[in-house]
Amino acid sequence: MDPLIAVVGATGTGKSKLAVDLASRFNGEIINGDAMQMYRGLPIITNQIPVDERNGIPHHLLSCIDLDAEAWRIGNFKREALRLIEDIRSRGKLPILVGGTHYYTQAVLFKDQLVGEGADEEGEPEPGKELESTSQKWPILDAEPEIMLEKLREVDPVMAARWHPRDGRKIRRSLEIYLKTGRPASEIYKKQMSQKEEAVQKEEGLLRFNTLVFWVHAEKKILNARLDARVDDMVEQGLMCEAQKMSDYIHEKQSQGVEVDQTRGVWVSIGFKELAPYFEAVRNGDLSEKELENLRRTSLESIRTATRQYGTSQVKWIRNKLWRALSESGKTRCLYLLDSSNVSEWKNCITEPSEQLVQKLLQNEPTPDPKSLSELATAEFSAKEAQGRVKAQTEILKCYTCDHCKKTMSGEDQWNIHINGHPHRRVLRAAKKKAQRDAYFRQKEMEEKQSHIFKPDS
Structure with a gap:
């Protein structure tokens, strides 16, 4: 497969600078993967890289949408990005995809995405956003979570058991999938996961290209x-x-x-x-x-x-969703963390290791263990590996309700934490004491009744 370089990371870590450095070194062109930076005339609010810092490198999908244009969705971005990748390669250059809208990036990197996890079906909404026409067609999607959950239990009890009763967005999405496709979301997920596993077993792979992903990261406080x-x-x-x-x-x-x-x-x-x-x-x-x-x-x-919260959410996406996708593909070794905590050490920590890795990719040489690049990389990836192999999504999560505490938990892990926790045990002890006390008074009441029945007449 032809190579592709992807640069991800939180805002403010130096993704754009790394992309320009690599494009300058390896005759590349850059494809912007940040949804906000696609808008024209707002370079400061959207944090676009200044023209004088681009080193003459062509930047595609940057400052290309007017304010009155309809916002792009994942499918629009994926189709145009894939077209640009082929166009850049046809001119003998290296495509470099960079941006902080990671669900955009992930849709380009992987062949197939689960419904609701970056799917590129026409009209697929951005995470957290829904189409008005959908709720107009099916008014139940505007109902309270309890009402939607009751309907979901009828059409897809597996997914209904997965969601917390107050998680309206996820309940709505599962019900919406059924209404749109006529099939339970749980069946669609199961089929897609089966197809993914089959592709991995056949060594076809789930990545579209021979990809090297650079995660530009920095310590949170810094x-x-x-x-x-x-x-x-x-x-x-x-x-x-x-x-x-x-x-x-x-x-x-x-x-x-x-x-x-x-x-x-x-x-x-x-x-x-x-x-x-x-x-x-x-x-x-x-x-x-x-x-x-x-x-x-x-x-x-x-x-x-x-801005700080957004940076945190970007890192969570990489640690969870991107890592999970790479893990399912057996490709976690193509993700390399570059520590940008100390900008004065940019050459040693960013430039030199990234150039060496790209050189090895282009020459089809083995690349080193991602944990070997820095202490931060060792800490991050060791923690992920310690979690063990990610559970397949066919193992649908379930919600558990504690009748004693009147609480509902999502997943077996949270359930085990709850039942082994002090608050739950305290409630059990109180319930046990109450049961013993009630039993004692019932026994006393029975004894009094019996003594009254058998008491001889005076």
Whole structure:
């Protein structure tokens, strides 16, 4: 298979810089895999790499969508990215896929995705987003979780047993799959997993290409401080102007009677939605200068918090979903962690090891153990390996309800933790004492009744 380089990692770790370094060294071109960076005219809010830092390297799918364009979905991105990969290769160059929207990246790397896990069916919503037309067609999808769960028990009891009664999003998704396909989601999952296992056994592999994945990572405390500083830099570079431009656009559309869907696309980007209340207050003019400044300061702090949280969620995706997909493919050794905690050591920690690995890939030479690159890599991958082989998704999770504690847990692990925990044991002891006390009083009551029955007349 032809080679593909993929660069993943949390925001602020240096993914874009690594991609440019590798493209410069190995005659490559870069494909952007960040959903927000596809929008035109917002380089600061979307954290696009500045033109003067691209080293003349072509960047595809970067700044290519207008504000009024319909937001791309996974299927759109995957088709265009695969087309670009072939186009870049046809010109004798190395394609490098880089970005923080990891479900986009994963859809390109792997041949097949489970329904709801990056599936690329036409119209497939982004994680956490649903199509309005779906609920219009099936109103039950707008019902309370308890009502949807009752229906799911009828059509797909296996999936119904898997979800917590309050997990409305997952219940809704499982029911939606049945309504769309006419087949229980549990059967679809089982068939897809069987196909995956068969492909691995036949050594066909699940990766589309001969892939090398670089995970640019940094220690959490160091990264959080770096992200806070970056927000300050963004403000100096013009973050407020870009956010105001977006706010003005929405206001203008509303004045024309056009409602902008602010739940999708660039409108959910970090930096705009946190500042939206501030610009609305400025437009209304009902706050004092001091109140406006306080609101501005609060909004910027919200941006810092959201940026840190987003970085954490990106890392969780890599540790869980990307690792699981690679594990199911038997390809965890193609994932290499590069430690960017100390930017002054970029050459030793990032440049040299990444170039050596790409060189080995292109020359079809064996690559080293991913744990050997750094202490951080050793810690991360040793922890994953210690968890053992990932359970196949055909082993559907189940929910367990404790009648004593009136609690519901998802999965056997959580159930075992609960029944062996002190709170559960305390409830059992209290229940046992109550049962003994009730039995004692029942016995006393029976004895009194018997003594009254057999008491001789006076």
